[in-house]
Amino acid sequence: MAGSVNKVVLVGNLGKDPDVRTSQSGAKIVSFSLATSDTWNDRASGEKRERTEWHRVVIFNERLADVAERFLRKGRKVYLEGSLQTRKWTDQGGQERYTTEVVIAAYRGELVLLDNKDAGDAPRQQQSRGQNNQQSGGWDSPQGNPDLDDDIPF
């Protein structure tokens, strides 16, 4: 089908440092969880309510994956453009599951660092993956970091 648009624009904060992996074809893939927060007035109670939304972001765009790996860290604020993609997978019980991700495809999308006062000053220290990577502290994820939990969609 021609004639369609699938675009997501997010401004939010990373829940933790990005995860970097390499595809079978050797391409770098960077992913992370991004928190946004919606605020609204509850119709019934009239109270101000807030809801944190976690988005799974996956970057295939080579240039932007590089930028993400070098400059994004837990707590950083970022503007990004990607598209929605729902992926099917099978859980440990053999059940089919679906996860919706915001994908920045090759040669597409956008990634803009928004609090880059010291972006160049503190590049990621090389670390062995698998270690906890919490040196950037400082920012508390609104309601725990879903990446560390079980039973979550990503």
Place this chain on the structure above:
Amino acid sequence: MAGSVNKVVLVGNLGKDPDVRTSQSGAKIVSFSLATSDTWNDRASGEKRERTEWHRVVIFNERLADVAERFLRKGRKVYLEGSLQTRKWTDQGGQERYTTEVVIAAYRGELVLLDNKDAGDAPRQQQSRGQNNQQSGGWDSPQGNPDLDDDIPF
């Protein structure tokens, strides 16, 4: 957290007529599936590939829910703006599941009909609410609410 943006822009075609239901508070809620299609060149084979993506759209905005009910139908093309929301639910096996939807919240978002040559000519026939609304046949969701089904992402 202040300072965030959660925005989705879609242009696509409805997979079937919208589903209209009423919330406990009496508000009309309109939902439908929207297809978009991504086309890209496969890195390996060099071939043109296409992937259809299905989005679950839910409209709480009263004015836009009215427009959707009156003018959207299976196959129609629409531009919309909403935000991403992931909802937790429990399937029939007692398993927790997650569904990501594009939500057009009250007083927010956008909905623009794009092939409205005859939009005013063939409005949906008025029906008593509560009746099943299956005149366009096709895919038969048991309670008229696909969210209750197993084995589908939405």
Place this chain on the structure above:
Amino acid sequence: MAGSVNKVVLVGNLGKDPDVRTSQSGAKIVSFSLATSDTWNDRASGEKRERTEWHRVVIFNERLADVAERFLRKGRKVYLEGSLQTRKWTDQGGQERYTTEVVIAAYRGELVLLDNKDAGDAPRQQQSRGQNNQQSGGWDSPQGNPDLDDDIPF
């Protein structure tokens, strides 16, 4: 300054056939005027009012310039993404003027045909460049380039 975003999203109709010209470096540049319409309720009178807005669109992206040249015509509806750019020029009286355009730069932006029922059926007849291209008549810009005219914003 890093950390900025300059994005325009338009859905509208072309006022006339696109103008195609070639840059000094040989690149094809396609431009056209696009109409959008805003509707709102006048605060004072309570009446529904409508205002048509004309946007000057200029495409440098090679792939999209090709698509535009081949498929866009007067009256066609299109979705596009570009960025805002204000250009300074000097009118015939020697006065400095400014024109704001929606630019789709090389390797950037988006162009999606929205009423392409017959897009493939009636491609623009190939013409030798340099000839006037006025088969769709209407508004006759002297050099085929409205940017050179007085008394119009673009």
Place this chain on the structure above:
Amino acid sequence: MAGSVNKVVLVGNLGKDPDVRTSQSGAKIVSFSLATSDTWNDRASGEKRERTEWHRVVIFNERLADVAERFLRKGRKVYLEGSLQTRKWTDQGGQERYTTEVVIAAYRGELVLLDNKDAGDAPRQQQSRGQNNQQSGGWDSPQGNPDLDDDIPF
């Protein structure tokens, strides 16, 4: 014309403190210049080039005009959504001129502060209009502030 979209998304920095005025009907109108910066590689020379773009932003949305008046200052970074509007005016020589603005209309648009570490800490001191208002210093406008110049589109 139904079926159109006219949307601008900007992330940029204010060139100076916003200007606040009151319409004849008593509504508050807030306006300011916002700088964005485009970076690209020059085709010919292969060099990295940068161009600062100044956007004239006008806010009619009451709630967002309040937010802008209270929290926006010279140098602050902001995300906003508005629409393009070209306004005709007559210069001192009696010539017709056109200015394109990014308008946030009543009940529409978006305004999100992006560096609000201390947004609540340093609200604008009430000042007599007409005074220079440069207490927020610190950020140099990329190439001088066009609002202070003659011969510019806004």
Place this chain on the structure above:
DNA sequence: TTTT
């Protein structure tokens, strides 16, 4: 389930 859409559309081209």
Place this chain on the structure above:
DNA sequence: TTTT
């Protein structure tokens, strides 16, 4: 100049 478009479109509804």
